[in-house]
Amino acid sequence: MSERVWVWVGHMGLGNRIRLVLDQYGDRLTDVSIFGWSVSATGELTETFDPNQLDQYREKWPHIRWWGCFRNMDDPNDGPRAIFDALRDSAGARSRLADQVGTMFDDYPWLTGVDIDLESGGDTRSAESELIFEAVVDRAHDRGKLAGAALPPLTATGSVGGENWVRYAQLGAMLDVVEIMSYDFAWSGSAPGPISPGFWMEDVYNWVTSQVTASKVYMGVPLYAYYWRLHNYPPELGNTWRGISGTYYSFWQQFTGVTPWYSEDVQPNAGWLVYRDPESRSMWGFLGAYDWLEPGMWEDNSRIERDRFAGKNYAVRYGLPAGSPQWSLADNSAQESYADYQLHPQPIIDVNGNRAGPFRGFTLTLEMLKREPVAATIIDDYATSDQQLGSVYTRPDGAGSWEHVDVTDAYKQYRGSGRLQFNNGFGSQSLYVQGRAQFATAGTFSVYSQGFEAELRNDGRLRLLRDGTVLETAQVASRGVGLTAQAGQAVLGLRVRENSARVYFAVSEEGRTPNVIEVTDTTPPGGPTGYDATATVWLDHCYLGDGWWYMPREAVEVTVNGSSQLMGRYQREDVTWDDSNRFRPDDDIDEWETRADQWTEYSVLDWGYEHWVGVPLELGEQADMQVVPTDHDVWWGRIIAFDQDGGIIAYCNDAQAVVHWRSRAEHDWGLAGVAAWSLGQEDVRMWDYFAAGEFPAENKRLDE
Amino acid sequence: MRLQRPLYAQKPIEQIRLRIVGRDIPAGAELEVTDVQLQPGEEATGVGVNVREAGTTAGGTHWRNGVVHEGMEVLALANIDRATPVRMEVLNARADTRIGSYRFGTPPAGRAHVDGRTHSASAGWGRPPIITERSDLYLTTIEAEGRAHLRLQWEERQP
Numbered sequence: 001m002s003e004r005v006w007v008w009v010g011h012m013g014l015g016n017r018i019r020l021v022l023d024q025y026g027d028r029l030t031d032v033s034i035f036g037w038s039v040s041a042t043g044e045l046t047e048t049f050d051p052n053q054l055d056q057y058r059e060k061w062p063h064i065r066w067w068g069c070f071r072n073m074d075d076p077n078d079g080p081r082a083i084f085d086a087l088r089d090s091a092g093a094r095s096r097l098a099d100q101v102g103t104m105f106d107d108y109p110w111l112t113g114v115d116i117d118l119e120s121g122g123d124t125r126s127a128e129s130e131l132i133f134e135a136v137v138d139r140a141h142d143r144g145k146l147a148g149a150a151l152p153p154l155t156a157t158g159s160v161g162g163e164n165w166v167r168y169a170q171l172g173a174m175l176d177v178v179e180i181m182s183y184d185f186a187w188s189g190s191a192p193g194p195i196s197p198g199f200w201m202e203d204v205y206n207w208v209t210s211q212v213t214a215s216k217v218y219m220g221v222p223l224y225a226y227y228w229r230l231h232n233y234p235p236e237l238g239n240t241w242r243g244i245s246g247t248y249y250s251f252w253q254q255f256t257g258v259t260p261w262y263s264e265d266v267q268p269n270a271g272w273l274v275y276r277d278p279e280s281r282s283m284w285g286f287l288g289a290y291d292w293l294e295p296g297m298w299e300d301n302s303r304i305e306r307d308r309f310a311g312k313n314y315a316v317r318y319g320l321p322a323g324s325p326q327w328s329l330a331d332n333s334a335q336e337s338y339a340d341y342q343l344h345p346q347p348i349i350d351v352n353g354n355r356a357g358p359f360r361g362f363t364l365t366l367e368m369l370k371r372e373p374v375a376a377t378i379i380d381d382y383a384t385s386d387q388q389l390g391s392v393y394t395r396p397d398g399a400g401s402w403e404h405v406d407v408t409d410a411y412k413q414y415r416g417s418g419r420l421q422f423n424n425g426f427g428s429q430s431l432y433v434q435g436r437a438q439f440a441t442a443g444t445f446s447v448y449s450q451g452f453e454a455e456l457r458n459d460g461r462l463r464l465l466r467d468g469t470v471l472e473t474a475q476v477a478s479r480g481v482g483l484t485a486q487a488g489q490a491v492l493g494l495r496v497r498e499n500s501a502r503v504y505f506a507v508s509e510e511g512r513t514p515n516v517i518e519v520t521d522t523t524p525p526g527g528p529t530g531y532d533a534t535a536t537v538w539l540d541h542c543y544l545g546d547g548w549w550y551m552p553r554e555a556v557e558v559t560v561n562g563s564s565q566l567m568g569r570y571q572r573e574d575v576t577w578d579d580s581n582r583f584r585p586d587d588d589i590d591e592w593e594t595r596a597d598q599w600t601e602y603s604v605l606d607w608g609y610e611h612w613v614g615v616p617l618e619l620g621e622q623a624d625m626q627v628v629p630t631d632h633d634v635w636w637g638r639i640i641a642f643d644q645d646g647g648i649i650a651y652c653n654d655a656q657a658v659v660h661w662r663s664r665a666e667h668d669w670g671l672a673g674v675a676a677w678s679l680g681q682e683d684v685r686m687w688d689y690f691a692a693g694e695f696p697a698e699n700k701r702l703d704e
Numbered sequence: 705m706r707l708q709r710p711l712y713a714q715k716p717i718e719q720i721r722l723r724i725v726g727r728d729i730p731a732g733a734e735l736e737v738t739d740v741q742l743q744p745g746e747e748a749t750g751v752g753v754n755v756r757e758a759g760t761t762a763g764g765t766h767w768r769n770g771v772v773h774e775g776m777e778v779l780a781l782a783n784i785d786r787a788t789p790v791r792m793e794v795l796n797a798r799a800d801t802r803i804g805s806y807r808f809g810t811p812p813a814g815r816a817h818v819d820g821r822t823h824s825a826s827a828g829w830g831r832p833p834i835i836t837e838r839s840d841l842y843l844t845t846i847e848a849e850g851r852a853h854l855r856l857q858w859e860e861r862q863p
Contacts, residue, residue, distance in 0.1 A: 016739060251781075252781050252783070256766070256768075256781050256782075257767075270767065270769055271766060271767055271768045271769065271780075271781075272768060272769055272770050273768050273769065273770030273771075273778055273779070273780060273854060274778070274779040274781055275776050275777060275778055275779065276777040276778075276779060278777065283779060286770070289770070289771065291771055291851075293850075297773075297850050344796050344853075346795050346796065346853040348767075348769035348855075349855055349857070351766075351767065353765060353767065654840075685783070
């Protein structure tokens with residue numbers, strides 16, 4: 001077992017339960033970081049918690065290492081980013097900070113070391129950030145003290161919270177210990193889920209231990225809960241976000257019905273079941289859910305697929321990859337597709353033993369993963385086959401200029417250079433052409449249509465050309481050259497209309513591909529549509545769509561007991577719909593400009609929730625429900641019948657979850673131990689579980 | 705320091721009046737009472753904090769409500785002082801249903817119960833669940849085609 005157990009104390013004061021643990025369970029603690037100093041932009045430290053309050057516990061448990069922790073998020077004048085940047089910018093401020101750390105050691109000579117907690121550092125300026133750490137670490141070492149830091153969690157692909165300034169290798173080399181704050185993957189503003197999901201913990205510690213000596217690393221584990229309100233949209237409830245946090249005991253009180261979220265005149269007070277998430281080992285549960293189904297639990301369906309991704313089930317209708325006849329727009333309307341379900345909200349037994357149900361009625365909440373609309377499909381080709389390469393495209397620069405490659409059984413590319421051109425003229429049709437490619441050699445990659453060309457060079461220079469004349473140039477992220485398949489990709493798009501040409505660029509197809517260059521006072525000279533490269537490029541997704549018409553991927557129609565509701569549709573202004581579920585803006589603007597200024601979930605890349613408040617469900621009555629996937633490619637997940645006055649999903653680690661990750665910290669990665677945020681929020685049984693009934697050494701053998 | 709003693713009563717208690725007296729306190733010293741706790745049983749729960757020490761009420765009958773799907777690990781938060789048997793009721797169970805160690809079979813009209821308190825059941829065989837002391841209830845094996853509604857009920861037991 002990893003023996004080391006690190007906790008932070010100080011930001012909640014010293015409540016009775018915190019004192020109890022420090023007094024009675026000090027033998028289970030190895031490191032206590034005193035969250036007791038705030039750093040300012042000038043490097044000044046302000047004491048926010050009196051460390052002398054801990055004297056009795058220091059005396060009782062001399063084995064504990066005590067750390068003095070300063071952080072940049074509690075300054076009355078400046079936000080964390082401003083303080084971070086000020087310390088990066090000023091050698092004087094860094095020197096002042098080092099002096100202040102020295103004073104901390106003077107004032108509290110019993111401290112083992114300093115614990116640095118600098119957050120909200122952004123995605124750049126790594127070297128300047130390391131100067132701050134270096135100043136503090138050097139001072140600590142000069143004084144014969146240790147230096148540790150609470151570092152944001154990153155995986156090989158980076159940070160989920162805008163903390164890509166972190167370079168584990170550099171920081172890990174200079175620090176004596178690092179505590180990875182591997183929590184808040186899900187948080188108040190995000191989609192609900194485990195606070196430290198299992199797949200992400202694995203990604204984080206696989207990455208950390210590839211960069212930092214494992215024995216320096218403490219695995220951060222959350223001891224708290226998050227609740228997300230899922231019975232209505234946040235603006236309807238007067239909230240910015242869906243989520244709010246709490247302690248383990250708040251979770252216990254909610255799910256036992258001891259302390260209800262809403263008062264008894266709003267909804268019945270009741271105890272609810274809890275579940276354990278198989279991967280994160282976190283507890284989770286619904287409050288106020290009278291029935292819920294997984295998306296695959298249908299009675300009947302037509303043309304609906306179901307699958308599982310990142311621990312969540314979903315159902316979907318996929319779109320057609322091409323129109324019929326070829327080169328026409330694909331009809332991706334719902335047609336005969338549907339999924340039929342049965343909902344049966346059951347009465348509950350409240351804390352007084354009475355049958356109960358919602359006082360006013362139900363909200364039907366549908367989990368949905370919406371996607372950005374796409375240009376109405378003409379060709380959607382994931383480098384399908386050699387046959388496709390030969391029939392859909394021409395190769396004006398020779399048959400050998402492009403070839404089809406099976407990289408794996410499931411992943412394919414077109415590789416080559418020169419022109420790869422769609423085998424159709426299109427007349428003067430407005431088109432959107434997009435390619436996802438990576439540079440095998442240095443050079444340029446282009447998409448072209450109607451006489452315009454969007455040309456990307458591997459160093460990030462992006463140009464729009466008309467008949468070979470440069471109209472505009474922009475700089476985007478440079479792309480790596482000669483990397484492994486699917487690394488360093490660029491998504492390059494070009495939309496040409498009667499009086500405009502727009503260039504789009506992103507590093508992945510997730511979410512929106514932003515507009516980078518827009519020229520609106522130009523006319524297309526005309527010409528073929530396709531791809532061109534002076535470099536050797538590997539192209540794995542070719543997409544050709546209409547220049548005006550879009551297909552939405554956001555809404556489904558739900559019918560319950562004969563009433564219907566379209567769930568998920570954005571409100572758009574000045575658009576025209578056709579009878580195949582396509583729309584176009586009336587003016588020459590991008591699609592997203594038709595739906596500005598409305599509330600959306602925090603991240604469009606994540607699961608969101610749509611609500612049908614007042615859905616015609618009756619308590620105790622089975623109801624037929626049908627989902628028609630009006631739009632293609634939108635995923636729906638769980639279907640939940642909530643009390644319309646209060647419905648919540650919550651996640652929380654209990655003692656067992658923490659013990660699970662503590663064991664894996666040692667077994668899977670050989671880490672120093674765990675670092676728990678924070679003392680006072682936990683299921684106190686955790687401290688007994690940590691000892692786990694271990695026998696004294698003299699009678700430890702069980703087989704005698 | 706933490707002082708404790710059991711109070712024995714011969715009849716149901718409606719009200720307790722508590723008086724705290726300090727004696728033989730040296731001159732200059734003072735006594736500070738930080739918290740007072742009342743809980744059922746002869747033994748105080750000691751240093752492992754019971755949830756009732758977190759300001760919650762104790763005793764009485766508990767109910768839990770919710771939906772279970774095939775394969776889910778289900779918990780009922782409890783953390784009670786004394787082990788206690790549980791009554792389980794399933795509704796809308798559409799096929800062979802097993803929850804914990806109890807096999808309901810395919811309940812008629814989707815509805816069945818087993819009551820560990822009275823040793824009775826409407827159908828099926830197996831062991832009804834028992835919540836062990838200081839623990840939550842774990843029902844680790846669920847077989848139910850689709851989903852079923854589950855209601856749990858137990859009494860907190862006095863010593």
